[in-house]
Amino acid sequence: MSLNYSNQELHWNAHSLVQVAKKWRNLKEDFPLYLYSRKILQDRFQLFQKSFPKARIHFAVKSNHWQPLLKELKNLGSHVDVVSFGEAEAALEAGFTPEQILFSGVGKTKKELESAIKIQVYQINIEGDDELNRIIEIDQPVRVGLRWTPGLDAKTHPFIKTGHLDTKFGMSESDLLAMIEKIKKYPKIQLQGLSMHLGSQIQDMQDFKAAYLALKDLVNKCQTDFKNIDLGGGLGIFYESQDLNQDEKLLTEYKKVIDEVFFDSGLQILFEPGRFISARAGGLLTEVQAVKSTPKKKIIVVDAGMHQLIRPVLYEAYHGVFPLAESLKLEKADVVGPICESSDFLALDREVGQVQVKDLLWIADTGAYGSSMASRYNLRPEAKEVFIEDII
């Protein structure tokens, strides 16, 4: 349990957030603030790494592109998965080498492909024929993987499924087999393997198992001397619980699936985890600006909103909400942001302690798809980001 109350103060990874917030205020800094823990980030990365010691772990930069976090992961031995050349540049700036960069993503432009080929990234995962045609036009040595769509409707929010039929991502089996034949005519294009990404926040191991078994069959059908197999990211976490053992159990089950399916593949395995590594390593500190009572409910207006954390609005996603000062009396309230949109909320009908203006709330587990999805909507300032270890 990395989050708990002790002496009526919320503690995160054994640091009192009340004290941390005081220090932040003393530095004349504002809220909202994305706070990260180096320690938790390390633990999460190492947990994944220890489960798959022989695999290449490509952290999904889309989940968090904050430079100090990327640098930390680099030092821990991570590689990266990027979905735009902008993310590749962020990775290079953090010290990753092109050899550590896997370039995924639908709709890569010619310019992006030229840039990636110029610096010779480790692999470009091709998502369809138009992308391959652009690579052929560029006519330079390049290492590629082919992204396959398993046609499997994983149990997760519709907006974060990527492996079902009729998705914009990847290719069907027949298109992929045809592409292998086409690539043979272009000796500068070196086909290294197949890739897939089933979706995100997946907790059902049967979904992973079905997709990976089908991928393994496809590898055999391809009759190609592949070097690697890219299993994507997508492993979920239990946002509704602060008991990290539950995530760990899920990882153990995931490992079991991988070991069962791929123990004899002889291929280098690649992973692209984002959320599992970074989500628990961050939280958002936000200050209460107003407390309103309507005939039906209480509304807590805070200074963070959908411009800083869009997941609740976009995916009906759950994030724990905890007042920094423990309140024994819980009350149901909506926790909403300052943006001029009725859809701007962080939590609805949530049992939150009694809070007043200027109190601080902790929005838990925002280290993935928090700051990386932030926008300038309403021209509100960006939230700063800092490691807790750097201000205590």
Ligand SMILES: Cc1ncc(COP(=O)(O)O)c(C=O)c1O
């Ligand atoms: C291609 C690709 N790889 C990896 C990821 C990371 O997924 P997650 O953060 O769920 O592990 C995503 C996210 O959707 C993705 O689109």
